[in-house]
Structures are given as C-alpha cells and as structure tokens.
Amino acid sequence: MMRPRDLREALRGELTDEELRKIRAFDIVGDIAVVKLPDELLSKKEAIGRALMRVHRNVRTVLLQTSPVGGEFRTRGLEVVAGEPRTETVHKESGCTFKVDLARVYFSPRLAHERLRVASLVGEGEVVTNLFAGVGCYSIVVAKHSRARRVYSIDKNPVAFRYMCENIRVNKVGDRVVPLLGDASEVVESIAGEADRVLMPLPELARDFFGIALRALKRGGGVVHFYDYGAKPDPFGPSFEFVRRAAGERGYDVELLNKRVVRSYAPNCYHIVLDLSVTAA
Ligand SMILES: C[S@@+](CC[C@H](N)C(=O)[O-])C[C@H]1O[C@@H](n2cnc3c(N)ncnc32)[C@H](O)[C@@H]1O
Known part of the structure; x- marks a missing residue:
C-alpha cells in the first residue's frame, strides 16, 4: 500500500475536514507516538492511531493521552490505541539515548x-x-x-x-x-x-x-x-x-x-x- 503523505490524506473518508482540524499536535518519542484528542474524536481513536502508523513508518505504538501530566512524579494517563501494547521506548536526542516508560516517568x-x-x-x-x-x-x-x-x-x-x-x-x-x-x-x-x-x-x-x-x-x-x-x-x-x-x-x-x-x-x-x-x- 502507498504511504500517505500526511494524516489528512491517511484519514480521508474516515474523518470529516472539520474533525481533521481538531487533531492536536502529537509527539513522537522513540518509536511511540503520543496523541491528545478532544472528546468528540475519542470514538475515532483507533482509526487515528492506525493512520499515524501509516504516515510515520518508524512508529510502532500509538498512545492516547487520557489525563494531563500531574502528581508528584509528573506522569500522565496513557492508553494504547494502535500497534504494540507497550509504553517503554528508546529516544535519541542530541547524540544521547534515553530509555523511558512514558506511563511511569x-x-x-x-x-x-x-x-x-x-x-x-x-x-x-x-x-x-x-x-x-x-x-x-x-x-x-x-x-x-x-x-x-x-x-x-x-x-x-x-x-x-x-x-x-x-x-x-x-x-x-x-x-x-x-x-x-x-x-x-x-x-x-x-x-x-x-x-x-x-x-x-x-x-x-x-x-x-x-x-x-x-x-x-x-x-x-x-x-x-x-x-x-x-x-x-x-x-x-x-x-x-x-x-x-x-x-x-x-x-x-x-x-x-x-x-x-x-x-x-x-x-x-x-x-x-x-x-x-x-x-x-
Ligand atoms: C518535569 S519532570 C523533569 C524531568 C527531567 N528534568 C526532564 O526534563 O525530563 C520533574 C521530575 O521531578 C521529580 N520530582 C518531583 N518532586 C521532587 C522532589 N521533591 N525531589 C526530587 N525530585 C522530584 C519527578 O519525579 C519528575 O521526574
């Protein structure tokens, strides 16, 4: 299957233009994408997750952020919506390598x-x-x-x-x-x-x-x-x-x-x- 150019193209036919505009920015940490969605798009979370994986071929897991960063350890709620069921990954930055479990740190x-x-x-x-x-x-x-x-x-x-x-x-x-x-x-x-x-x-x-x-x-x-x-x-x-x-x-x-x-x-x-x-x- 041809790789879609962007999320808009990947979700054509599944989401309306108005819904597409509501997808907020997402982060990629190692091979995991973390996405935040407004309530009205939660019913489409799996489709959005699968689309993110088609656009970003290095992404193996898509996590939906279910609560803001909080608590003394500054962690957040996460739910796997596509790909491998895990929250641990290895991220590269400025010549350094960081192993993290996004649900626990x-x-x-x-x-x-x-x-x-x-x-x-x-x-x-x-x-x-x-x-x-x-x-x-x-x-x-x-x-x-x-x-x-x-x-x-x-x-x-x-x-x-x-x-x-x-x-x-x-x-x-x-x-x-x-x-x-x-x-x-x-x-x-x-x-x-x-x-x-x-x-x-x-x-x-x-x-x-x-x-x-x-x-x-x-x-x-x-x-x-x-x-x-x-x-x-x-x-x-x-x-x-x-x-x-x-x-x-x-x-x-x-x-x-x-x-x-x-x-x-x-x-x-x-x-x-x-x-x-x-x-x-
Ligand atoms: C916003 S995070 C910053 C982490 C790191 N500097 C970074 O950029 O990835 C804040 C960190 O402070 C830690 N923390 C919270 N209260 C603390 C305390 N009283 N003493 C030491 N660490 C604390 C949390 O566990 C969390 O890992």
Whole structure:
C-alpha cells in the first residue's frame, strides 16, 4: 500500500475536514507516538492511531493521552490505541539515548533545545546539581556536551531513578553523572555548597525549592536556572520579583543573565526560564 503523505490524506473518508482540524499536535518519542484528542474524536481513536502508523513508518505504538501530566512524579494517563501494547521506548536526542516508560516517568522531546542550551552554558570543571532530573535527560546532555566535572542528578521517583541509572550507563557518563534517589530537599543536604550551577526543571516546585537551590550552590554563589510559569503582559516580571526577594531574605543578590520562553501551553500560559547569577551579598 502507498504511504500517505500526511494524516489528512491517511484519514480521508474516515474523518470529516472539520474533525481533521481538531487533531492536536502529537509527539513522537522513540518509536511511540503520543496523541491528545478532544472528546468528540475519542470514538475515532483507533482509526487515528492506525493512520499515524501509516504516515510515520518508524512508529510502532500509538498512545492516547487520557489525563494531563500531574502528581508528584509528573506522569500522565496513557492508553494504547494502535500497534504494540507497550509504553517503554528508546529516544535519541542530541547524540544521547534515553530509555523511558512514558506511563511511569516524565519525558518530553520538546525540551531538547532547552537541554542543549543549558549544556552550552556550562563551563569547564563546573559542578552542576540537577534537583529534578527524571530519567536524567538534562544531566546526561550536560555531561555529553560540556566539560562539567560532576553532575549530581536527583529524582524522587524510584522508576525514573532506575531508568536514569541505565541511561547514565548506556551513554557512558558514569564517571561524571552521580544519580541520587530521594526528595531534593533532603538529598541536597549531603551535597550542599558544592554546585557552581543548579538546574530546577520543575516549574510547579520552583518557588518552594528556590531556598534548596541556594543551599546546593557554593558559598559565594553561582548560576541557577529557574523554571517557572508566566503570563502576559509580563511573563518574566513576577518570577524575577520572587527570586530577588527570596534571595535577599537569605543574604544573596540576584542578577538576571537571560530570560526566555521555553514553550507555551495555552494562549497566555508560558513555561519560562530565568538564568540567574546569584552572589552572597
Ligand atoms: C518535569 S519532570 C523533569 C524531568 C527531567 N528534568 C526532564 O526534563 O525530563 C520533574 C521530575 O521531578 C521529580 N520530582 C518531583 N518532586 C521532587 C522532589 N521533591 N525531589 C526530587 N525530585 C522530584 C519527578 O519525579 C519528575 O521526574
């Protein structure tokens, strides 16, 4: 059978034009496609799944996202709608290989650019602490693409930790990436004062854990990548105001090195990052 050019062509005759327009963007992670559908298209989920597999020949499984990312481990509900019944896959990004179980850990291929951007900022010999490492994506990209001396890589989800350990081994960065299982607020106590740079890639906890990030930094200070949510008209202002005040209360000055929108969720909801230089006042 001839391979259809796109989803529209693959679903011609099965969905109306109006229904086709309602299919939102989907992600491809390794050989799995993850699709979100509005309620009115749920009765067509198998047909859409089969069509996705015809268009993307490397896709072996199509998963329907049945609930938003949530809970302390930032996982989501997934249902197999086409192909092999599994949620584990191997994803390649920036010369790294990540094994993930999409139903049991957090993973987004949309953060690839941000991971590489952070890695490009890491100086020779730096110690980096990643408070919310998941399966180790930021930590491993940093280790592969910088001359960091050590990357402490913390996560609380035991399943993510297990994949992180495997990913560290497969990517051959075990001499520099140190996986640590537990709540970052407790784990940081054993490595307090060591980091030149701290990554906080969990916007939901950024504000609660900013004090922990400062504990992780060297005494004199360092750089913090502070991920948060923002909205128009000033997506960055409230976050910067928060860190300036929170740092000041702990005896630190903060300078904004860079700010950027990582991605937008809704028309007026942005996932943002502030790159902060923090110095003891
Ligand atoms: C949004 S995910 C980010 C994962 C990873 N940085 C990435 O880009 O793939 C946030 C991660 O933080 C972990 N987490 C949540 N609360 C935590 C805590 N208190 N201490 C350490 N890890 C935590 C979750 O298990 C999850 O893997």
